[in-house]
Amino acid sequence: MTHDATPTPSPTPGRTSWLPPLVSLLLPGGGQALVGRYVRGAAILLAIVVMAALIIWLQGYALLAPLLGIWLWNSWDSYQLVRGRQPRLGVPILLGALIIYGLGTVATQVQPTRLVTGWSSMQPYLRALTKPELFTYPTEDQIGLVPIQVPCIEPLPEPARKPTEQPRLTVSVPCASVGDVVTIQGEGFFPEFEGELWWINPIGDPQRVLENGQQATFVTDAEGRFTAQVKVPLAVPVSEQPGPGETQTHLIRAEQHKPYGSPQPTETLSLVVDKIFETVALAFLATVLGVIFAVPVSFLAARNLMYGNPVTRMIYFVVRTILNIVRSIETLMWAIIFAVWVGLGPFGGMLALWLHTVAALGKLYSEAIEAIDPGPIEAVRATGASGPQVVVYAVIPQVLPTFASFTLFRWDINVRMSTVIGLVSDAGLGFLVIQWIRLNQFRAMATAIIAIMLVVSIIDYTSSKLRERILEGAPAARQVSPTRRLVTRAALVAAFALVFVWSWRLAEVRLSELVRGAPAGLRMARDFAIPNLIERPTEERSVSRPLPVPCGAAEVPSTSGTGAGVSLSLECGNVGDPLIITGHDLPPNQDVSVRWLLPDGAFLRVQSNCCRTDETGTVTVETRVHPLMELSEGMTEPGQVTIVWKETVGGPRFSEASRRVLELSIVTLLMALLATTLGSLFAIPLSFFAARNIMGKTVPGRVIFYGFRLFFNLFRSIEPMILVLICAAWVGAGPFAGVLALALNNIPNLGKLFSESIEDIDSGPVEAITATGANRLQTLVYAVVPQLVPRFLAFILYQWDINIRMSTVIGFVGGGGIGQQFRLWVGLNQYDKAGMAVWAIVIMVWSMDYLSARARERLI
Amino acid sequence: MLRIEHLTKVFPDGTVALKDVSFEVKDGEFLAIIGLSGSGKSTLLRCINRLIDPTEGRIVWDDKDITAASGRELREIRRNIGMIFQQFNLVKRSTVMTNVLSGRLGYAHPVWSLVHRFSPEDYELARAALERVGIADKADNRADQLSGGQQQRVGIARALMQEPKIMLADEPVASLDPVLAHSILQYLETLNREDGITVLCSLHFLDLVHRYATRVIGLKDGELVFEGLPSELTADRFKEVYGEEAEMVTVGGTMSA
Numbered sequence A: 001m002t003h004d005a006t007p008t009p010s011p012t013p014g015r016t017s018w019l020p021p022l023v024s025l026l027l028p029g030g031g032q033a034l035v036g037r038y039v040r041g042a043a044i045l046l047a048i049v050v051m052a053a054l055i056i057w058l059q060g061y062a063l064l065a066p067l068l069g070i071w072l073w074n075s076w077d078s079y080q081l082v083r084g085r086q087p088r089l090g091v092p093i094l095l096g097a098l099i100i101y102g103l104g105t106v107a108t109q110v111q112p113t114r115l116v117t118g119w120s121s122m123q124p125y126l127r128a129l130t131k132p133e134l135f136t137y138p139t140e141d142q143i144g145l146v147p148i149q150v151p152c153i154e155p156l157p158e159p160a161r162k163p164t165e166q167p168r169l170t171v172s173v174p175c176a177s178v179g180d181v182v183t184i185q186g187e188g189f190f191p192e193f194e195g196e197l198w199w200i201n202p203i204g205d206p207q208r209v210l211e212n213g214q215q216a217t218f219v220t221d222a223e224g225r226f227t228a229q230v231k232v233p234l235a236v237p238v239s240e241q242p243g244p245g246e247t248q249t250h251l252i253r254a255e256q257h258k259p260y261g262s263p264q265p266t267e268t269l270s271l272v273v274d275k276i277f278e279t280v281a282l283a284f285l286a287t288v289l290g291v292i293f294a295v296p297v298s299f300l301a302a303r304n305l306m307y308g309n310p311v312t313r314m315i316y317f318v319v320r321t322i323l324n325i326v327r328s329i330e331t332l333m334w335a336i337i338f339a340v341w342v343g344l345g346p347f348g349g350m351l352a353l354w355l356h357t358v359a360a361l362g363k364l365y366s367e368a369i370e371a372i373d374p375g376p377i378e379a380v381r382a383t384g385a386s387g388p389q390v391v392v393y394a395v396i397p398q399v400l401p402t403f404a405s406f407t408l409f410r411w412d413i414n415v416r417m418s419t420v421i422g423l424v425s426d427a428g429l430g431f432l433v434i435q436w437i438r439l440n441q442f443r444a445m446a447t448a449i450i451a452i453m454l455v456v457s458i459i460d461y462t463s464s465k466l467r468e469r470i471l472e473g474a475p476a477a478r479q480v481s482p483t484r485r486l487v488t489r490a491a492l493v494a495a496f497a498l499v500f501v502w503s504w505r506l507a508e509v510r511l512s513e514l515v516r517g518a519p520a521g522l523r524m525a526r527d528f529a530i531p532n533l534i535e536r537p538t539e540e541r542s543v544s545r546p547l548p549v550p551c552g553a554a555e556v557p558s559t560s561g562t563g564a565g566v567s568l569s570l571e572c573g574n575v576g577d578p579l580i581i582t583g584h585d586l587p588p589n590q591d592v593s594v595r596w597l598l599p600d601g602a603f604l605r606v607q608s609n610c611c612r613t614d615e616t617g618t619v620t621v622e623t624r625v626h627p628l629m630e631l632s633e634g635m636t637e638p639g640q641v642t643i644v645w646k647e648t649v650g651g652p653r654f655s656e657a658s659r660r661v662l663e664l665s666i667v668t669l670l671m672a673l674l675a676t677t678l679g680s681l682f683a684i685p686l687s688f689f690a691a692r693n694i695m696g697k698t699v700p701g702r703v704i705f706y707g708f709r710l711f712f713n714l715f716r717s718i719e720p721m722i723l724v725l726i727c728a729a730w731v732g733a734g735p736f737a738g739v740l741a742l743a744l745n746n747i748p749n750l751g752k753l754f755s756e757s758i759e760d761i762d763s764g765p766v767e768a769i770t771a772t773g774a775n776r777l778q779t780l781v782y783a784v785v786p787q788l789v790p791r792f793l794a795f796i797l798y799q800w801d802i803n804i805r806m807s808t809v810i811g812f813v814g815g816g817g818i819g820q821q822f823r824l825w826v827g828l829n830q831y832d833k834a835g836m837a838v839w840a841i842v843i844m845v846w847s848m849d850y851l852s853a854r855a856r857e858r859l860i
Numbered sequence B: 001m002l003r004i005e006h007l008t009k010v011f012p013d014g015t016v017a018l019k020d021v022s023f024e025v026k027d028g029e030f031l032a033i034i035g036l037s038g039s040g041k042s043t044l045l046r047c048i049n050r051l052i053d054p055t056e057g058r059i060v061w062d063d064k065d066i067t068a069a070s071g072r073e074l075r076e077i078r079r080n081i082g083m084i085f086q087q088f089n090l091v092k093r094s095t096v097m098t099n100v101l102s103g104r105l106g107y108a109h110p111v112w113s114l115v116h117r118f119s120p121e122d123y124e125l126a127r128a129a130l131e132r133v134g135i136a137d138k139a140d141n142r143a144d145q146l147s148g149g150q151q152q153r154v155g156i157a158r159a160l161m162q163e164p165k166i167m168l169a170d171e172p173v174a175s176l177d178p179v180l181a182h183s184i185l186q187y188l189e190t191l192n193r194e195d196g197i198t199v200l201c202s203l204h205f206l207d208l209v210h211r212y213a214t215r216v217i218g219l220k221d222g223e224l225v226f227e228g229l230p231s232e233l234t235a236d237r238f239k240e241v242y243g244e245e246a247e248m249v250t251v252g253g254t255m256s257a
């Protein structure tokens, strides 16, 4: 009976059967090794060590309990092995999953309570989404202004601004302090109409007067009068506050906008429409240029063409590797990189899209070439055709439909990407979204988000319809006269050229930028190539010398003469005096930083990008005495001039940055894992409601079916990057927001795929099982589930691959993980560290792709 | 005894698949059903175990009205009627063993069976069934790793698990080559002769009808146009059922008993 038979090692005699379990108890996997199961033993040991390390690192000590469980199981396992049994792996896999998910929740700071507590801060976003700014009426305005001085001083000077006469606004007091409540009265406004209150600071920046966190409003009576309370806000940054004995004139503004006439598109709407064009233009240009470059590249990356001789094989490997590296770095990350090279703007965004397109299409095209049937090629060659003729008559006809379908698919992705590329660059709709979020203009933001959803759904729909048509094959050729065909073709080409030129202009392509920015780009490339993996720990050293300003304000302590030191050309001085700072006997050829140590304890750099000592350890800086060095009343300690440098101490070790990258890589992986799991868990039950065959033909069934389908499709069109923004407002920026956003994006994505696979279940087995007299539940388990499991798994793995990539970039907009750190490092020009993050991402994406490919082979 | 009375089936789209069909099948018969494609053979067989609900008429089996049964009663009736399909209808990704065991679901514990638990007797039965159809060594293979003939044998084994009194076979050999066709029908014949299981089997080839059936009915456009012994089914009567252009087709005489 082969059913039960399993390959078993021969049982060891009973006398030593206690030994392996004991060894396993002391050293996990040891007992397994004793009975000759080395791989099993090593795997157990490795798993336990890795998990223990992660638990300790993340301080999730509660998870040591399941780890202990695995440890005990390991002993039991070796006991079973000695007895010649093949123990099952269910328990340890379950415990292992518990640990991994536990670690995931710790590392990504999952705090479900924040879903509730943060709900209110997401309200403005949601409310705005229901009322985007589309059209407004032109308005007739009434604006009243009244000055108020903050704070009160004696005597109070005349205010710097006059109040308006018509309408008239008066305030109960001429001056007040921050936090006071003042009463304002207005007259001569539109009667029985509402208006808003604004506060204008001395620089002229208006801000909303708030009342319980909302814009404060008023309503006038029948005579156009009103009274309102205004709390004096902190309208001036601390550094700009008036000094003692000074005051500043602020304005209170009351405004009414009365609509008349016919609605006009808002400024928001026209901006959004402009950006829609820009978005589509970027995607179009990137796709067209991408195809132009990808086609030749794909031939170089096609195994069947290049494997012939060693030289071409070499080229094949190089091209393949480059394509893989480029592809594993997300478009948004490329956008950040290109922004360094060519500056913020549509051009950089387009380059990022283009590069990723070349890599992705290059790979897809080359696979299509590899799948070519050699038969027709032989046949054409046998007719005596030349190489190019073979390509035209045997290769192109075979690859063209696949190429076209892949290109459309990519166009679809490019439009999606270009809607969000503006989140990191000044290009397309995404830029408006992030801009308006920063300005708290939620309704404008909502308009842009809705535009994104629209663009994405329209492109998604049309390109999937077109793809279907391409794959079905062209409809039978109609009889068309040659001239007519020529005319249509010419028209198509002309339209294409027109769109291309138009896109080129909208994308602000400036090839000169490529050259001009080349030095910055090259510097970055160099730093990227040399990751700072190892560093020697350093300690900060400094020497300093006091500089009393003005002279006589403080005693100058005497200085001891030997060793490193600072000498100044002045003993003491006044603000603005020329000063020569000399550092001597410092380490030679050392980067040092020369600073003012201000009397209040803060410090300032004397010069930016300064300085380096020469061979003798001397450094000289010419400057003038900084105004902040002046001692104000009550201060006794004089300011100092300090030279600071870093001295290496001890041997080399892994750099701070490399450890940070490792940590964040783990967090990023766990984010993807958690998001995929959560997304799948919710999508599986929901998908049944969106499956036509499950919901049946009854009216409620239909309604539920269409409801869920609509929900899935609508929700799918919200880009994950946009969801991150909203989730960051909801639960606070960080990995949890990222997990939440990805999961929210996965639910409709997977839900749609799942429901489609439920719909094309083979009904044969279902009937057969029903015919045996099984009940509905049994039929589900025996005929439906086995069909669904492999398909669902395939989709989950696919989503996992996407999530891995997404989770590397959601940090750009507050989703946590490695992307956040990458952006920070790029912002600080620390390209060597940013480069390390990029390499970590490449490795991560590759290894996960490899793992999921293996999983796919085994599971499906 | 199985009695079909005035059976009519009209599909929701208006297709009349069966028109007032009546006949009887005695216990232990091997009834062949012949007819052109679209004549209603599958519809008839599916009505018998209620995979399709007939529009009018009754099906009575040993005084039980199958057409009136529902719920538990219906499942018990189905349990006693095995069915094998032209496309085998195996769950391709499950193992042969699981497929065969699923034939036992009507008997199995309603909860335990959901987590793939079956009694040891069920396992015994499954092995015996696989042995009987000659593929015991394939028990742990995935169903889609088997050849067509082997898959159909798994289908038969699954039906055998039901310990059925009636076996419905809807063109069980139409997807198979002639040699396999004979071997599958021989299994059915053995079941019919040795276990006394009543067999209703739709077939397309006259020589197979002659070789295996004890009685024949013919359908044309959903109507019963022939009922009699295989020997009465002459070339002329065959043409009546299959239309004037029909030729007598045989499955090459490669097999003999």
Ligand SMILES: Nc1ncnc2c1ncn2[C@@H]1O[C@H](COP(=O)(O)OP(=O)(O)OP(=O)(O)O)[C@@H](O)[C@H]1O
Pocket: B011, B012, B013, B015, B016, B017, B035, B036, B037, B038, B039, B040, B041, B042, B043, B044
């Ligand atoms: N679910 C259905 N809905 C509508 N019409 C159907 C349905 N199933 C079958 N029919 C129609 O009923 C008629 C009888 O079909 P049936 O499948 O019983 O024929 P058959 O004799 O088994 O044919 P074949 O030899 O091709 O299997 C056909 O006209 C068919 O198109």
Ligand SMILES: [Mg+2]
Pocket: B041, B042, B043, B170, B171
């Ligand atoms: Mg049929």
